[in-house]
Each structure stands twice: as structure tokens, then as C-alpha cells.
Amino acid sequence: MTQLDFPPTRTAALERLSRFLPHAGRDYAQLRNHDLPGNPHVSQLSPYLRHRxxxxxxxxxxxxxxxxxxxxxxxxxxxxxxxxxxxWLERRPQVWEDYRRDVAGAWNRVQTEAGLRQSWEAACRGETGIDAFDHWAHELVETGYLHNHARMWFASIWCFTLELPWQLGADFFLRHLLDGDPASNTLSWRWVAGLHTRGKHYVARPANIAKYTDGRFRPEGLAPSPDPLRGPDHPPLQTLRETSPALPGRRTGLLLTEDELSPGWLLAGHDIAATLIVNGSAGRSPLQVSDGVREFTGALIEDSVTRYAEKLGPYEIVSDPGDVGVRLSDWAGRHGLEQVIIPHMPQGPARDLLVAPLERLGSSGVNIAEMRRPYDQAIWPHATAGFFKVKAKIPDVLDTLGLTRPKRGTAQD
Ligand SMILES: Cc1cc2nc3c(=O)[nH]c(=O)nc-3n(C[C@H](O)[C@H](O)[C@H](O)COP(=O)(O)OP(=O)(O)OC[C@H]3O[C@@H](n4cnc5c(N)ncnc54)[C@H](O)[C@@H]3O)c2cc1C
Known part of the structure; x- marks a missing residue:
């Protein structure tokens, strides 16, 4: 598999979904944990879902x-x-801020501590001598994707056998995963380390790796019974930011980021005078983000503007993080905008780039209307503690969204 296996279009995403549908039932439940070449038992939809x-x-x-x-x-x-x-991350934004600060700190240490630098380089280059780990490091860099189980084993070996800072591992993933996602990535690494569900960590075992890789790997020398990592308590839960309404009769621009590339739901009733799209993917890391990630995200944005061409008005794309503040105010001024609508910006690089410039635009009299998808609105209020609380609400969430159907009792059931 190469990055070419993820064509950056919605058409490719829909084709992948329809190929996967026959396998989403029993096959998935029984086989999803097997990490096999070509990943036949999982959907591989995450690079598309990540960018919506x-x-x-x-x-x-x-x-x-x-x-x-x-x-x-x-x-x-x-x-x-x-x-x-x-x-969960929306309600504890401090965790993302701490992660950003800690990655920068760990990166400074890499540059000043020779031993750390050597181990970090060996891990990122897939030269540790742990065959399975080295294989996954290469697979990630070459394909932009890893199976979930491989991500768990990799993160566990990174934290507990190689004893590298988890933040540098999360950063390595974010720089290379086409689906690199601030919430799923940061919180999954914390989960493996024992920082999300406090004191409960994930320990990679050679027998488990052998079983689920069809005997391809049985690494030796893994830490057999490491302690979970320790860290500060979770920051207090915050209430979700209020959404701010769009006002009628205003000259309106649309602001998008790589977090939301299907904006049809917020266009209804608005005549869009101009659109600005911020590609924040280069800001995922203090280090260089892979070409694969930047090209994939850029091409998905192009695909999206083609799909919505008739509704967006003239559009511009900003890919250089350094330009965002100036480009935003210049764009709003040139198009005489009185209002900017935005899909809710989740914690992540695009939001980090836009918060301050949007505040400045807002204080200059432009109405900033940030709107949340009904899907997020249905799930996020329950994301206060462990997944079990959300899991228990799944039938209600599906009902609220009109996604439940009467049971058919067919052969597929
Ligand atoms: C250390 C680590 C880091 C991770 N980093 C990311 C990341 O940066 N971006 C990302 O999208 N996912 C991340 N995940 C979660 C998960 O591994 C991927 O979402 C999944 O492997 C994507 O492959 P798929 O689409 O074939 O999944 P499938 O098994 O087909 O699942 C379908 C969809 O469900 C969601 N999903 C599945 N498993 C998880 C999970 N454990 N957590 C959250 N959502 C899930 C994804 O949207 C996925 O596309 C990480 C997991 C770990 C253990």
C-alpha cells in the first residue's frame, strides 16, 4: 500500500464506503483487530472522515x-x-494546549540531549532493531496510514520499551498520518500511556502481536510489566462554547478549514459573497509535516471547492500559517464583509491560527457566526468522562439524528 491508495476526492471516499459496507457487520466485529497487509478488515475511511x-x-x-x-x-x-x-477535547482544551507546549519542550530537549536525539531518530526512521516497530514506522511514513492495533502497539513500545516522551510519538503520528487528528491522536496516545483513563495503560505483548499479525511479528525485548505514565489530573470540564447565530441581511463570507470540507449544511439560506479556506495542516507540528499530509489535505480542499463551486463565490486558499491573520482581514475588507460564518472550529492547528485574527475581525464590527453540526451537538454533551457514557447514549444519538430505522430481520442481521 502507498499513499496513492487514498485518492484525495470525495468520489474515492464514497467508493471506499460502498466497498466496505458488506463487511461492516459480523466481519468487522470478528476481524477488525487483525493487522494484515492491505488492511482488508477495516474501512480505511479515517483520512476522509478526519476532514469531513x-x-x-x-x-x-x-x-x-x-x-x-x-x-x-x-x-x-x-x-x-x-x-x-x-x-472530550472541546471540553478540556487545556489538554491540547499542554500537548502543544510539551511537544515544543520535548523538541528542544531532542536538540540538546544527544542520547534522546539518537533514540528519537532511530524510532522515527524505523531503526530500533524491534522488527515490528520498525516495520510500522516505515509503513506510516510510506503510506500515511496505520491499522488501529498497530497504532496501539507502536505507541506502547514507544512509551514503555523505548521510554521516549509520548508527546514526541504523537507528533511523529501527526506529521505523517493522513487522518492525523488533534483529538483522536492526542487522546489515544494518552490512553495508551495511562493518562486518559487514569492508571490504565496499554501494554503491547509479543503473543498478541503474533496472533493479530498472522505470525508476521513476535518482537522480543518488550517491557513486560511497565507502570503507567503519571501526569497531572485532567483539567476541569468546561461548558461547550455557545454557537453564535448568523444575522440576516448581512454581506456574508464563508470561512472554512481542513476540519470541515462538506459545508453544505451551513450554506442554506445564505448568499455567500466570498470564501476563504485555511489549510492548517502545516501547523500540526513544530517540525516539517510530511509532503503526503500537506498534498493530501490540499487536494481534498481543491476537491471540495470544485464540489461547492456554485455556492462559494470567489474563493482563496491560505496554506502558509504565517499569512493567516493578514489574509483574513484583507479578505474581509476587500469583499466588504459584514459577517463571516464558520463551522465550529475544533481544537487543533487551524483553530490555533484563527482564534486571535477572528477576535480582531469581530471587534472591528464584523459578525462572526460559528455554527456546530447537529452530529457534534448530539454527541459532545455526553463526552464528559469515559467512552461508556457516550456508548450508552448511542441509540438516543442515532434517534436524534434520524438515523435509526425499523429492524428488518434480513439475512444480513
Ligand atoms: C496511538 C493512536 C493514535 C491514533 N491517532 C489517530 C489520528 O490521528 N486520527 C484518527 O482519525 N484516528 C486515530 N486513531 C484512532 C484509530 O486508530 C483510527 O481512527 C483508525 O485506525 C482509522 O482506520 P479505519 O478508518 O480503517 O478504522 P475503522 O476500524 O474502519 O473504523 C471506522 C472509523 O471509526 C473511527 N475510529 C475507529 N477506531 C477509532 C479509535 N480508536 N478512536 C477514534 N476513532 C476511531 C474512525 O473515524 C474510523 O475511520 C489513533 C489510535 C491510536 C491507538
């Missing part, structure tokens, strides 16, 4: 039109994990 080229609602609706909830329960739960993590 394809949305969670669409995926769930397709799956539930073919399978009953009980048959596709496992897959539905996994899709909902993404929303859980996103909601």
Missing part, C-alpha cells in the same frame, strides 16, 4: 441502511469514538 469529506452521519446512515444496529454495533461504536474524543 465524508461525514460520520453519512457513514452511519449507509451502514444502518444495510445492517441493523445490533449487527453493526461494533463499527457504529468505533465511528462514535471519533466524536467522543473530539467532544
Amino acid at each position: 469529506v465524508l461525514t460520520e452521519e453519512e457513514v452511519l446512515a449507509s451502514v444502518l441502511s444495510r445492517w441493523s444496529l445490533s449487527s453493526a454495533e461494533k463499527f457504529v461504536q468505533e465511528v462514535v469514538w471519533r466524536g467522543y474524543f473530539k467532544g
Whole structure:
């Protein structure tokens, strides 16, 4: 598999979804943990879901039109994990801020401590001598994707056998994963380390790796019984930011980021005078983000503006993080905008770039209307503690979104 296996278009995402649908029931429940060449037992939809080229609602609706909830329960739960993590981070933004600060600190240490630098380089280059780990490091860099189980094993070996700072591992993932996501990535690394569910960590075991890689790997020398990492308590839960309404009769611009590339839901009733799209992917890391990630994200943005061409008005794309503040105010001024509508900006690099410039624009009298998708609105209020609370609400969430259907009792069930 190479990065070419993820064509950067919505058409490719829809084709992948339709190829996967027959496998979203029993096959997925039984086989999803097997990490095999070509990843035949998982959907590989995450690079598209991450950027909402394809949305969670669409995926769930397709799956539930073919399978009953009980048959596709496992897959539905996994899709909902993404929303859980996103909601959890929205409610504890400090965790993202701390992560950004700690990556910068760890990167300074890499530059000044020769031993750390050597181990970090060996890990990122796949030259540790742990065959499975080295294989996954190469696979990640070459393909921009790793199976979930490989991500868990890799993160566990990084933290507990190589004893490298988890933040540098999360950063390595973010620089290379096409689906690199501030919430899923940061919180999954914290989960493996024992910092998300406090004191409960994930320990990679040679027998488990051998079983789920079809005997391809049985690494030796892994830390057999490491302690979980320690860290400060979770910051207090914050209430979700209020959404701010769009006002009628104002000359309106649309601001998008790589976090939301299917903006149809917020265009209804608005005549868009101009659109600005900020590609924040280069800001994922203090280090250089891979060409694969930047090209994939850039091409998805181009695909999206082609799809919505008639509704966006004249559009501009900003890819250089250094330009964002100036370009935003210049764009709003040139188009005489009185209002800018934005889909909710989740914690992450694009938001980090835009918060201050948007505040400045707002104080100059332009109405900033930030709106939240009904899907996020349905899940995030429950993302206050562990996943179990959200899991228990899945039937209600699906009902609220109109995604449940009467049980059919077909052979697929
Ligand atoms: C250390 C680590 C880092 C991770 N970093 C990221 C990341 O940066 N971006 C990212 O999208 N996912 C991340 N994940 C979660 C998960 O590994 C991927 O979402 C999944 O492997 C994507 O492959 P898929 O689409 O084939 O998944 P499938 O198994 O087909 O699942 C379908 C969808 O459900 C969601 N999903 C599945 N598993 C998870 C999970 N454990 N957590 C959250 N959502 C999930 C994804 O949207 C996925 O596309 C990480 C997991 C770990 C352990």
C-alpha cells in the first residue's frame, strides 16, 4: 500500500464506503483487530472522515441502511469514538494546549540531549532493531496510514520499551498520518500511556502481536510489566462554547478549514459573497509535516471547492500559517464583509491560527457566526468522562439524528 491508495476526492471516499459496507457487520466485529497487509478488515475511511469529506452521519446512515444496529454495533461504536474524543477535547482544551507546549519542550530537549536525539531518530526512521516497530514506522511514513492495533502497539513500545516522551510519538503520528487528528491522536496516545483513563495503560505483548499479525511479528525485548505514565489530573470540564447565530441581511463570507470540507449544511439560506479556506495542516507540528499530509489535505480542499463551486463565490486558499491573520482581514475588507460564518472550529492547528485574527475581525464590527453540526451537538454533551457514557447514549444519538430505522430481520442481521 502507498499513499496513492487514498485518492484525495470525495468520489474515492464514497467508493471506499460502498466497498466496505458488506463487511461492516459480523466481519468487522470478528476481524477488525487483525493487522494484515492491505488492511482488508477495516474501512480505511479515517483520512476522509478526519476532514469531513465524508461525514460520520453519512457513514452511519449507509451502514444502518444495510445492517441493523445490533449487527453493526461494533463499527457504529468505533465511528462514535471519533466524536467522543473530539467532544472530550472541546471540553478540556487545556489538554491540547499542554500537548502543544510539551511537544515544543520535548523538541528542544531532542536538540540538546544527544542520547534522546539518537533514540528519537532511530524510532522515527524505523531503526530500533524491534522488527515490528520498525516495520510500522516505515509503513506510516510510506503510506500515511496505520491499522488501529498497530497504532496501539507502536505507541506502547514507544512509551514503555523505548521510554521516549509520548508527546514526541504523537507528533511523529501527526506529521505523517493522513487522518492525523488533534483529538483522536492526542487522546489515544494518552490512553495508551495511562493518562486518559487514569492508571490504565496499554501494554503491547509479543503473543498478541503474533496472533493479530498472522505470525508476521513476535518482537522480543518488550517491557513486560511497565507502570503507567503519571501526569497531572485532567483539567476541569468546561461548558461547550455557545454557537453564535448568523444575522440576516448581512454581506456574508464563508470561512472554512481542513476540519470541515462538506459545508453544505451551513450554506442554506445564505448568499455567500466570498470564501476563504485555511489549510492548517502545516501547523500540526513544530517540525516539517510530511509532503503526503500537506498534498493530501490540499487536494481534498481543491476537491471540495470544485464540489461547492456554485455556492462559494470567489474563493482563496491560505496554506502558509504565517499569512493567516493578514489574509483574513484583507479578505474581509476587500469583499466588504459584514459577517463571516464558520463551522465550529475544533481544537487543533487551524483553530490555533484563527482564534486571535477572528477576535480582531469581530471587534472591528464584523459578525462572526460559528455554527456546530447537529452530529457534534448530539454527541459532545455526553463526552464528559469515559467512552461508556457516550456508548450508552448511542441509540438516543442515532434517534436524534434520524438515523435509526425499523429492524428488518434480513439475512444480513
Ligand atoms: C496511538 C493512536 C493514535 C491514533 N491517532 C489517530 C489520528 O490521528 N486520527 C484518527 O482519525 N484516528 C486515530 N486513531 C484512532 C484509530 O486508530 C483510527 O481512527 C483508525 O485506525 C482509522 O482506520 P479505519 O478508518 O480503517 O478504522 P475503522 O476500524 O474502519 O473504523 C471506522 C472509523 O471509526 C473511527 N475510529 C475507529 N477506531 C477509532 C479509535 N480508536 N478512536 C477514534 N476513532 C476511531 C474512525 O473515524 C474510523 O475511520 C489513533 C489510535 C491510536 C491507538
